[in-house]
Amino acid sequence: MNYRNRAVSWLAVMGVVAWQWWASPWPWFWWVGLGLQFLLYPQLAYLFARLSDDPLAFELRTMTFDSLAIGFWVAWLGAPLWLAYALCVCGAMNLAAFKGPRGLLISVLLQCCGAALAVLVHGFQFQPDLAPGPTALCMLALSAYMLAFAHGANERTRKLHAIRMRLTDSERALQRQLAENQVLQVRLSEQANRDSLTGLFNRRFLDATLGRELIRCQREGQPLALIVIDIDHFKKVNDNAGHPVGDEVLRRVAFLLSHDSRASDVVCRHGGEEFLLMLPNMPMAAALERAEHYRESLAGSTLLIEGQRLRITLSAGVASYPEHGQLPGELLAAADKALYLAKSRGRNRVEVAQADRFEQPTVPMEPA
Numbered sequence: 001m002n003y004r005n006r007a008v009s010w011l012a013v014m015g016v017v018a019w020q021w022w023a024s025p026w027p028w029f030w031w032v033g034l035g036l037q038f039l040l041y042p043q044l045a046y047l048f049a050r051l052s053d054d055p056l057a058f059e060l061r062t063m064t065f066d067s068l069a070i071g072f073w074v075a076w077l078g079a080p081l082w083l084a085y086a087l088c089v090c091g092a093m094n095l096a097a098f099k100g101p102r103g104l105l106i107s108v109l110l111q112c113c114g115a116a117l118a119v120l121v122h123g124f125q126f127q128p129d130l131a132p133g134p135t136a137l138c139m140l141a142l143s144a145y146m147l148a149f150a151h152g153a154n155e156r157t158r159k160l161h162a163i164r165m166r167l168t169d170s171e172r173a174l175q176r177q178l179a180e181n182q183v184l185q186v187r188l189s190e191q192a193n194r195d196s197l198t199g200l201f202n203r204r205f206l207d208a209t210l211g212r213e214l215i216r217c218q219r220e221g222q223p224l225a226l227i228v229i230d231i232d233h234f235k236k237v238n239d240n241a242g243h244p245v246g247d248e249v250l251r252r253v254a255f256l257l258s259h260d261s262r263a264s265d266v267v268c269r270h271g272g273e274e275f276l277l278m279l280p281n282m283p284m285a286a287a288l289e290r291a292e293h294y295r296e297s298l299a300g301s302t303l304l305i306e307g308q309r310l311r312i313t314l315s316a317g318v319a320s321y322p323e324h325g326q327l328p329g330e331l332l333a334a335a336d337k338a339l340y341l342a343k344s345r346g347r348n349r350v351e352v353a354q355a356d357r358f359e360q361p362t363v364p365m366e367p368a
Contacts, residue, residue, distance in 0.1 A: 004148065007046075012137065013038055013083065014035070016138050068114040071112060074118075095107040210328045210332075214327070225321075226276065229253075229274065229277070252303055284320040292350055315343050316342060324355055
């Protein structure tokens, strides 16, 4: 863009000079200098910029030389007003466009330096008037340069707008990708902590949660109950009705346990046909009533699965903090013992853990 503007505008300047001073008794080497400056120089500047490792930096240096050359030729030609105005304004516009107010100041200083050099070499001359033809050509060239400059600015604005739109689209795509990654991360976390068959929490989640809940209950002086549940004679269900029916039985029991639970309760499939409920802030009597409710609900209903009617019962053991243990392992062992007692007494029943005869150690508190 700069090459186009420089080549066309400086060609117009050469035309103005030739029109105005063609009949003047200038030495031949003056005309050679004008030709080198206004005809050959723009081509060489463009060529060297293209070959440079840093074309933009080279072009900025070229524009500073433009301002110096403009000042020199304006003073050398006697400062004709329209030509001086056109050259000085165009040179200042170029540097100001790339470097702002600092570029404008640099251009003015360089033009003054160029003018001073011409005065030292050629002496001071002042010929402000141009003939009507060169004046009109100068005005036309200045107008064309400004229109070309405006066109270039418009092109840059449109390209910048297109780049911003692409960046905006890319940013939106990145935000969508991040949101999808967050959803995927949540899903993966859920899959790691959930049983794939029933959708309940798994043993891994219980092991990570029970210790924290016991510490919180000890700190707040609240109880915590555990209910361990086992489906009676579940192996016979698998053997007689098939594993798909057995899987559906597990899902039905999981639905019963989770449907009647509170938001703070943790319902887990502990393994096989065994389930475990962690009930924070629930006293022993309420946990026992909850376990009996589950047992009665299941025993009092008939499950219709794949055309087969099944009567399913469960056995449960209930243990409570702090009566039956203050550490996760102690509480789980107490609930398991109660479940074993329920099975040994005929199944389809709920048993409460027996309190230990010795004082249990307290749960170690997490550091503040």
